[in-house]
Amino acid sequence: MERKKFYLVSLGCAKNTVDSERVAKLLSQKFEPTNDPTEADLILVNTCAFIDPAKEESIETIIDLSRVKKREAKLAVFGCLVNRYGEVLKRELHEADLLFPTEPYREVCQTFDLKSCDLKKRLLLTPPTYAYLKISEGCNRTCAFCAIPQIRGPYRSRPVEELVEEARYLVETYGVKELVIVSQDTSYYGKDLYGEFALPRLLDELQKLPVKWIRLHYLYPSKEVFALVDYLLKGSEKVLPYLDLPIQHASDRVLKAMRRGHSADFLKKLLHSAREKLGENAVFRTTVIVGFPAEGQKEFEELLKFVEEFEFDYLGVFKYYHEEGTPAWETFEDSVPEEEKEERKRTLEAVQSVISERRLSRFLETEQEVLVEGVDEDFGLVPVGRTWFQAPEVDGMTYLETFSPDGEEFKPEVGKEIKAFLTQLEGVDFKAVPLGD
Numbered sequence: 001m002e003r004k005k006f007y008l009v010s011l012g013c014a015k016n017t018v019d020s021e022r023v024a025k026l027l028s029q030k031f032e033p034t035n036d037p038t039e040a041d042l043i044l045v046n047t048c049a050f051i052d053p054a055k056e057e058s059i060e061t062i063i064d065l066s067r068v069k070k071r072e073a074k075l076a077v078f079g080c081l082v083n084r085y086g087e088v089l090k091r092e093l094h095e096a097d098l099l100f101p102t103e104p105y106r107e108v109c110q111t112f113d114l115k116s117c118d119l120k121k122r123l124l125l126t127p128p129t130y131a132y133l134k135i136s137e138g139c140n141r142t143c144a145f146c147a148i149p150q151i152r153g154p155y156r157s158r159p160v161e162e163l164v165e166e167a168r169y170l171v172e173t174y175g176v177k178e179l180v181i182v183s184q185d186t187s188y189y190g191k192d193l194y195g196e197f198a199l200p201r202l203l204d205e206l207q208k209l210p211v212k213w214i215r216l217h218y219l220y221p222s223k224e225v226f227a228l229v230d231y232l233l234k235g236s237e238k239v240l241p242y243l244d245l246p247i248q249h250a251s252d253r254v255l256k257a258m259r260r261g262h263s264a265d266f267l268k269k270l271l272h273s274a275r276e277k278l279g280e281n282a283v284f285r286t287t288v289i290v291g292f293p294a295e296g297q298k299e300f301e302e303l304l305k306f307v308e309e310f311e312f313d314y315l316g317v318f319k320y321y322h323e324e325g326t327p328a329w330e331t332f333e334d335s336v337p338e339e340e341k342e343e344r345k346r347t348l349e350a351v352q353s354v355i356s357e358r359r360l361s362r363f364l365e366t367e368q369e370v371l372v373e374g375v376d377e378d379f380g381l382v383p384v385g386r387t388w389f390q391a392p393e394v395d396g397m398t399y400l401e402t403f404s405p406d407g408e409e410f411k412p413e414v415g416k417e418i419k420a421f422l423t424q425l426e427g428v429d430f431k432a433v434p435l436g437d
Contacts, residue, residue, distance in 0.1 A: 006031040007040035009065070010125060011058055012048025014182045014217070014393070016079060018134040019103060020046045021122035023078070026105060028123055029114050037065055042074050047081035049151060051321040055081060059093075066095035078104045083151045084325075102152060103137065120166045121173075128415045129371040129385075130178035130392050131170045135163055135202065139184040140192075141220065143248075144259045144328040145289060145320060148184055155185065157193040164205045171209055175415055177371055178213040179206060180392060187220040187228075197224045200231045207238045212371075212417065213388055217244045221262060221270055229274045240388050241282040243274060248289050249299075250306035257294035259327060264306065271310055280362065283389045285314040290348060291341030292320045293332035300344050308351060313359045314395055314428065315352045317345045356428050360396075363389065363422055363430070370398050370420045370432065372412045383412035387422075387430070396428030410434045 006027050010020035023044065024033060034040050043065050047058035058081045066075055078100035082089060089099055100107045109117040124131060138153040139146075170176045183189065190198020206214055216239070219225055225245065232241055249255055250264045275282060288303060295303075307315065319341040322334035370385040376399065383400040390396055400420060402410050420432035 003032045004030065004041040005034040005039055006042040006044065007034050007037040007065075008044045008046070008125075009061055010046045011061065012046070012050065012054060012080065014132045014180065015134050015184070016046050016048060017125055018122070018132050018182070019079065020044075021125055022105060022119050023108055024123035024125070025121045026108055026114055026117065027112065029116060030112055033123065038068050038070065040069065040073055042076065043069050044076045044078065047077060047079040049080040049084040050147065051318075051323060053321075062093065062095055074098060076100060078102070078107075080151045084147065120162070120169055122166075122170070124170075124174050124176075126392065127373045128174045128176060129373050130180055131174065131176045132180045132182050133163060133167055133170075133206075134158075134182050135186065135189050135199075136183040140188065141185060141261075142259050142327060144257060144331065145248075145292065145323065145326060147323050147326050150325055152184065155188055155192055157188075157190050157198070159193065160198065160202050160205055163202060164209070167206055167209055167211075171211055177211060177415065177417065178215060178392075179209075179211055180215045180217060182217050184218065185220045186216060186218045187222045187224040197227060199224070199228060203231070203236065203239050207236065211238060212369075214239045215242055215391055216240075217391070219243060219245050221245050221247055221260075221267055225270055225274065229277050233277055241278050242285070242389060242391065243282065244285040244391070245271070246287040248287065249292065249295070249303055250288075251295065251299035251302040254292055254294045254299050254303075257328075257332070258289075258292060264302070267306075268310075275310075283313045284310075285316075285391065285394070286312050287316040287318060288348070289318050289320050290344040291336040293328065293335045295320075295336060304348060304351065307348065308355070311355050311359055312352070313389070314356060314391075315348075316394070317348045317352070319345055353427065357425060360389075360428060360430075361425055363387070364425055365422065367419055367421050367435065368398075368432070370400065370418050370434075372400070372414055372416045372418060373397075374414050375412060383410065383434075385412075385418075385420075396430065398422070398430045398432050401431070401433045 008024055010017050045062050048054035074097045076098035077096040079102050082099050083101050137156045139148050140155040247267055252264050368387040372385040376382045376384045384397045387398055419435040422430045422432045424431040
């Protein structure tokens, strides 16, 4: 008897991806995955509800899939949109047959009568070169612009032993070479569970596994980052000198209104100290928000100056969205016009594009190890991969020539590590000549 099929769409952040992978693995006990929604017996959408465009994308995806699904197929919606607007969706989202919250494992197991509800196993949605390791749920910060605490609840660290077991499973099952640590606030890990910052302890254990790289994302700018930099200086072989520190702004007036809990001087001290200690080889990524209600032209220029002076390797710019239920919603009017937000975003991105190209040029004409992740069909089946300073999904890629210097044709094997010589930089993407294993 042919098994039924499921089709899954995972929207939003990498933390959502992990949830989706767990759900997919649970369902694989009774269903086969398919890439064609028209042949699925069960369609699932893991939604995002962080800002308005994410909510709109979630709703549009649900409606689009409801139009192409088989008449008898079930459409299940889960994730942040359900947590945030569950009662409204029950009344108005007639396209959905089932509504599940974030981390819907118990509900999925019960609904589909699954024998096992083992959450350490996952069906990877990423290339087998890397996997996200979500080390906590929720957040204890009270940033004025953010709805995550009300959606996901308070911060809950996962035990070190449980995370190591899950990471071992990913390495042994899929041959994962890179573990990407994600959470809402990686700088807080362990405080709720162990009474202290426990990320170094977790990293010590993860480094015992046969992985090549361990990458850290979403480090809230806090004193714990100083301790983490010292940890990196001690010679952690697998933890990359790649720091993703979302600063959000650099004006004292805006930082205070955002309820970030630190000053611009603290950010300068933290970032410059980290770069001075780790050296120019270290890579820094950040995100900022433009158009927050407390941001006038003066405050925007302070942010612009900060970005120009520190020179992040990578920087993402987001416009402020006035999200209901957040502290900013209760306190401020959405006072910056949309066209002004867009103009500030364009200005900052133009400045940063020049900085990124200048910063990344230090890797030109160097030999780097590259993890091959497949081919880019848009450029004629060009093999593509990533170096250590290119995080998956958010940074650039490395495009590999199809012939090595000795004239041998290069046939990429996904998951393979090769050496390559970086020859050209276009924006944040590199071109490289493969040198062999």
